[in-house]
Amino acid sequence: MRRPPGARVIGLFAVMALSLSALAVRLVLLQVRDGATYEALAMEQRVRRIALPAERGTIFDRSMHELALSLPAKAVFADPALVQDPAGTAARLAEILEVRTGALRGSLTAESRFEYLARGVDLAVANRVARLDLPGIGFIDEPKRTYPGGALAAQVLGFVGVDGAGLAGLELQWDRVLAGRAGRMLVEQDPDGLSIPQGRLELEEPRRGRDLVLTVDKDLQYFTERALAGAVEENGALGGTVIVLDPSTGDVLAMATNPAFDANAFTDAPAFVTRNRGVTDVYEPGSVNKVITAAAALEEGVMGIRERLWVPPRYLVGDKVFTEAHPRPAMSMTLTDIIAKSSNIGTIMTAQRLGRERLDDYLRDFGFGVETGIRFPGESDGILMPEEEWWTTSMGTIPIGQGIAVTPLQMASVYATVANDGVRVAPRLVRGTVEGGDVREQDPLVRERVVSTRTARLVTRMLAEAVASGTGQEAQLPGYWVAGKTGTARKPLQDALGYSDEYVASFIGFAPARDPAVVVAAIIDEPDTVYGGVAAAPLFREVAGFALAHLRVPTAQPPPRLPSLVRG
Amino acid sequence: MLVVGLVVAAMLIVLASAQAIVAQGAFQLSDLSDRAQQLEAESDRLRLRVARLSTPDRIAAAGRRAGLAAPTQVEILGDATP
Numbered sequence: 001m002r003r004p005p006g007a008r009v010i011g012l013f014a015v016m017a018l019s020l021s022a023l024a025v026r027l028v029l030l031q032v033r034d035g036a037t038y039e040a041l042a043m044e045q046r047v048r049r050i051a052l053p054a055e056r057g058t059i060f061d062r063s064m065h066e067l068a069l070s071l072p073a074k075a076v077f078a079d080p081a082l083v084q085d086p087a088g089t090a091a092r093l094a095e096i097l098e099v100r101t102g103a104l105r106g107s108l109t110a111e112s113r114f115e116y117l118a119r120g121v122d123l124a125v126a127n128r129v130a131r132l133d134l135p136g137i138g139f140i141d142e143p144k145r146t147y148p149g150g151a152l153a154a155q156v157l158g159f160v161g162v163d164g165a166g167l168a169g170l171e172l173q174w175d176r177v178l179a180g181r182a183g184r185m186l187v188e189q190d191p192d193g194l195s196i197p198q199g200r201l202e203l204e205e206p207r208r209g210r211d212l213v214l215t216v217d218k219d220l221q222y223f224t225e226r227a228l229a230g231a232v233e234e235n236g237a238l239g240g241t242v243i244v245l246d247p248s249t250g251d252v253l254a255m256a257t258n259p260a261f262d263a264n265a266f267t268d269a270p271a272f273v274t275r276n277r278g279v280t281d282v283y284e285p286g287s288v289n290k291v292i293t294a295a296a297a298l299e300e301g302v303m304g305i306r307e308r309l310w311v312p313p314r315y316l317v318g319d320k321v322f323t324e325a326h327p328r329p330a331m332s333m334t335l336t337d338i339i340a341k342s343s344n345i346g347t348i349m350t351a352q353r354l355g356r357e358r359l360d361d362y363l364r365d366f367g368f369g370v371e372t373g374i375r376f377p378g379e380s381d382g383i384l385m386p387e388e389e390w391w392t393t394s395m396g397t398i399p400i401g402q403g404i405a406v407t408p409l410q411m412a413s414v415y416a417t418v419a420n421d422g423v424r425v426a427p428r429l430v431r432g433t434v435e436g437g438d439v440r441e442q443d444p445l446v447r448e449r450v451v452s453t454r455t456a457r458l459v460t461r462m463l464a465e466a467v468a469s470g471t472g473q474e475a476q477l478p479g480y481w482v483a484g485k486t487g488t489a490r491k492p493l494q495d496a497l498g499y500s501d502e503y504v505a506s507f508i509g510f511a512p513a514r515d516p517a518v519v520v521a522a523i524i525d526e527p528d529t530v531y532g533g534v535a536a537a538p539l540f541r542e543v544a545g546f547a548l549a550h551l552r553v554p555t556a557q558p559p560p561r562l563p564s565l566v567r568g
Numbered sequence: 569m570l571v572v573g574l575v576v577a578a579m580l581i582v583l584a585s586a587q588a589i590v591a592q593g594a595f596q597l598s599d600l601s602d603r604a605q606q607l608e609a610e611s612d613r614l615r616l617r618v619a620r621l622s623t624p625d626r627i628a629a630a631g632r633r634a635g636l637a638a639p640t641q642v643e644i645l646g647d648a649t650p
Binding site for chain 2 (some may be wrong): 069146
């Protein structure tokens with residue numbers, strides 16, 4: 001038997017030793033030098049970082065009925081690099097997701113690693129897609145905002161975008177409160193997506209957004225919207241706004257804007273329709289503004305309740321001659337007659353006794369030229385020029401509500417101040433947030449006296465006379481003592497000085513006048529008829545009548561009329 | 569030697585069994601988690617359904633279909649005491 005030569009054995013041993021050394025070196029390189037890198041790569045493959053979106057808070061009406069809520073939903077996405085059959089995949093998904101096949105095919109062949117195919121997809125639909133087990137198709141949790149009432153209070157609520165951020169209305173104003181804070185989860189999973197037992201798990205729980213409770217009453221809101229839509233149609237108008245306030249708390253019980261839109265499909269609505277125009281848009285108020293002149297004159301003592309003015313049919317202020325809406329001869333009028341009959345000239349003469357500085361002060365004290373404090377995105381301050389910049393004719397126009405611009409809410413707030421015995425309370429749309437099951441109340445930003453209780457009650461009786469025997473008779477409600485004022489104002493030209501031939505008709509009032517429960521501002525944009533009493537007062541009557549019954553306000557007989565009003 | 573072998577084998581069997589039990593528990597946990605999610609989704613779906621059924625628009629339409637009409641005049645009676 002031949003033995004291998006010693007040199008061969010040594011050679012073989014050397015080769016083995018070298019091989020083992022190479023393996024050892026490689027092992028050291030892998031385990032020691034590059035160990036951390038490979039460990040990180042392995043973790044990268046196994047560990048999934050899952051974003052846990054926070055559920056957005058619910059928005060309730062004042063009786064805790066849901067007006068906006070968030071539901072679990074999925075975003076469906078594609079990684080085009082992993083999609084094997086773009087045309088076939090697009091065809092199968094198009095039917096389920098209700099997206100055009102062409103659009104899907106474009107996304108599935110895009111030069112990227114991430115393309116959204118559909119967002120806000122219901123879980124049932126997402127499950128149907130998941131069962132297809134299509135390569136390159138994935139899902140992300142993405143709660144979907146839903147408005148069960150559709151168009152109900154849509155301009156007030158606003159809406160959120162696909163990424164869940166508030167874009168308009170209260171959804172925008174209260175976004176930080178409603179949104180909450182997203183969480184995340186780290187979990188080790190196998191290639192099939194199953195969690196690896198005893199694998200690494202880190203969990204940071206999402207913090208749900210807080211719920212919001214509004215002052216709005218959904219039944220009253222619905223009725224108001226329906227009544228407004230009917231009035232707009234009946235009067236052949238462009239649109240309108242109705243605001244219902246509780247004068248003692250400033251609570252907005254209803255705030256309707258027409259035309260309306262469905263908040264669930266806000267992308268289909270023109271931008272102007274989505275604005276809450278009672279807060280964001282201004283108009284020249286016209287005769288409803290006369291109430292400020294009357295209140296200021298009484299408060300300052302420049303005009304007594306029984307005092308009579310000799311009011312001519314025409315009156316010159318600066319270089320402009322002012323007349324009445326309905327021609328009449330010169331006559332003697334009390335301040336109550338001036339308000340009840342909506343006399344332009346009587347109001348201007350009263351304002352002149354007051355003087356421009358004091359008139360300006362009262363306009364501002366009643367809330368003109370500044371935000372109301374309702375805290376709503378895009379709220380307008382209105383337009384009230386500084387007194388030193390007034391025109392020579394301003395003492396003719398401003399007392400009768402022309403040459404200034406206010407929001408419907410500002411004007412409603414003036415009447416709420418009178419109804420609340422002269423104390424202005426900032427209107428509020430949000431009653432509070434829900435914390436620990438209780439509502440944490442949000443106090444109104446402003447609560448301040450503007451005129452005395454006596455003045456407010458005298459003005460109330462003047463406004464009641466306007467309804468009982470003056471221009472606002474269409475606003476009378478059986479069983480309730482109603483106080484209010486009509487207003488008709490020409491709309492200014494859009495791109496030039498002067499006025500168009502279009503009008504805004506309004507009626508603003510409150511009831512019951514002795515202890516007001518509601519203030520209703522009814523404003524109709526460009527009705528067929530130019531008079532507020534004809535166009536807007538019936539709308540006021542309809543909404544106020546429903547509101548009083550809904551709030552269970554007992555009917556009662558009105559008190560006797562002011563003695564000074566009895567013709568002698 | 570045999571005893572040591574048997575002990576080691578027994579320990580291996582116990583360890584494998586424990587791993588299997590843990591794995592089974594993880595799968596059960598995953599199933600229960602899925603079930604909880606399904607129930608939560610169902611609860612949300614029902615919540616939305618209740619909210620939709622409670623909208624004044626739907627109730628008014630249902631009332632009209634049932635032949636109901638809103639009263640033309642309502643009188644609210646107050647407290648009889650002066």
